[in-house]
Amino acid sequence: MSPETNAEEPAGEHVVIAGGGFGGIEVAKALGAAGIRATVVDRQNHHLFQPLLYQVATAALSPADIAEPIRRILRPYPSTDVLFAEVIGIDKQTRTVLLKGHAPIRFDRLVIATGSRPSYFGNDDWEKCAPGLKTIDDARRLRTRLLLAFERAEICDDPVEQHRLMTSVVIGAGPTGVEMAGSIAELARYTLARDFRKIKPNLARTILIEAGPRALPAFTPKMSKYTEKALHDLGVEIRMGQKVERISDGSVTVAGETIEAGTIVWAAGVKATDASGWLEVEPDRAGRIAVNPDLSVPGLDRIYVLGDLALLNGEDGQPLPGLAQVAKQQGQFLGKALAANIRSGTPLPPFQFHNRGNVAIIGRHAAVFEAGRLRLKGWPAWFAWAVVHVYLLVGFQHRVIVSLQWIWRYLTYDRGARLVAEDANEQK
Numbered sequence: 001m002s003p004e005t006n007a008e009e010p011a012g013e014h015v016v017i018a019g020g021g022f023g024g025i026e027v028a029k030a031l032g033a034a035g036i037r038a039t040v041v042d043r044q045n046h047h048l049f050q051p052l053l054y055q056v057a058t059a060a061l062s063p064a065d066i067a068e069p070i071r072r073i074l075r076p077y078p079s080t081d082v083l084f085a086e087v088i089g090i091d092k093q094t095r096t097v098l099l100k101g102h103a104p105i106r107f108d109r110l111v112i113a114t115g116s117r118p119s120y121f122g123n124d125d126w127e128k129c130a131p132g133l134k135t136i137d138d139a140r141r142l143r144t145r146l147l148l149a150f151e152r153a154e155i156c157d158d159p160v161e162q163h164r165l166m167t168s169v170v171i172g173a174g175p176t177g178v179e180m181a182g183s184i185a186e187l188a189r190y191t192l193a194r195d196f197r198k199i200k201p202n203l204a205r206t207i208l209i210e211a212g213p214r215a216l217p218a219f220t221p222k223m224s225k226y227t228e229k230a231l232h233d234l235g236v237e238i239r240m241g242q243k244v245e246r247i248s249d250g251s252v253t254v255a256g257e258t259i260e261a262g263t264i265v266w267a268a269g270v271k272a273t274d275a276s277g278w279l280e281v282e283p284d285r286a287g288r289i290a291v292n293p294d295l296s297v298p299g300l301d302r303i304y305v306l307g308d309l310a311l312l313n314g315e316d317g318q319p320l321p322g323l324a325q326v327a328k329q330q331g332q333f334l335g336k337a338l339a340a341n342i343r344s345g346t347p348l349p350p351f352q353f354h355n356r357g358n359v360a361i362i363g364r365h366a367a368v369f370e371a372g373r374l375r376l377k378g379w380p381a382w383f384a385w386a387v388v389h390v391y392l393l394v395g396f397q398h399r400v401i402v403s404l405q406w407i408w409r410y411l412t413y414d415r416g417a418r419l420v421a422e423d424a425n426e427q428k
Helices: 022-033 050-057 136-154 159-165 175-194 221-233 275-279 324-344 379-392 396-412
Strands: 014-018 037-042 046-048 067-069 080-084 087-091 096-099 109-112 116-118 167-171 205-210 236-240 244-248 251-254 257-260 263-266 270-272 303-305 358-363 366-371 374-377
Touching: 014 022, 022 037, 022 080, 022 109, 022 324, 050 136, 050 175, 087 275, 109 275, 109 324, 136 159, 136 175, 136 263, 159 167, 167 175, 167 257, 175 205, 175 221, 175 236, 175 263, 175 358, 221 236, 221 358, 221 366, 221 374, 358 379, 366 379, 374 379
Parallel strands: 014 037, 014 109, 037 080, 109 303, 167 205, 167 263, 205 236
Antiparallel strands: 046 067, 087 096, 116 270, 244 251, 251 257, 358 366, 366 374
């Protein structure tokens, strides 16, 4: 039964929340705590902790370790419902959200937090050969390709083909690319090296390609230099200032050179989902929608956008980055502000972002962390990264499981999630 026809639901305004990521979940929790009628719509039935997806892709964690059913998260809030469906459009005249395979759902207020997806800068045909890392399916696909490449190298008699299969290319040296490259290098050097008899995974190549002049451009140059050295110490080949020209099945062409590779990972850019088309508003080049300081969309009545979709400048005059902490804070703000507005008519105040710092992990005990004037690198930064990510995980059980797995992995170098997906034959 749809929310608008369920007579037992709370009376009053109905808030529809498109997207069950960090922002959408926080809005739903705040509205639920206030007893406001709300419906979360998402094409996945789970909330995903995206910052740890790369650990699923490199066999350090299992998908269930970083995902939680949305219904379980919102179980304590009787006024909040969940709809497992895909948004395909918005009718502003009838104030309904159009759903694939379902009847439209009416709203009094609409919150859009559908996030972002990989951007191939007009080369969408590259996606099949170089998947991005945004969903559990992406992580499982990459894990299968990576592990399957080594399995095929083990039974291959051609040294040239073995070399290709054991070569991994990561495109983009932002946090995701750096974390993927470091994790792949550690997987090959310390874990797989002990499991294979014929090949020598410790001699595998991991190549990190970046069109810009340095890794982690959002960090200070000093931290970038440390990151590049730490990756080099792990055996990662770093190619800065080189633009990818072509990607095909099993090869990457960069700066006129073709690199044969068994696994190719895209971490070079993202763009917002199609919400601007739904709302018929002009987006920026990254697909983001300009919003007012209270996260409402200019000219649209009681429609709000947050997270990776929102184009809003911070105190420094620069657009807020597409980070989990931004989406989470915006969700907490908007949920409480909407609840107060619906209950008592309190005007929505402007959103203020409180930067908790930027962090990226490089390897076993190497990371970089920046928060204001505070700069950490190496083991202290790695520990700060671990504490922050465990704290942000949804659900106590996930925090315990992930913490124990990280301790075990640190002591033994082992990774327990090295299962090749059931669709391995389709990866041929």
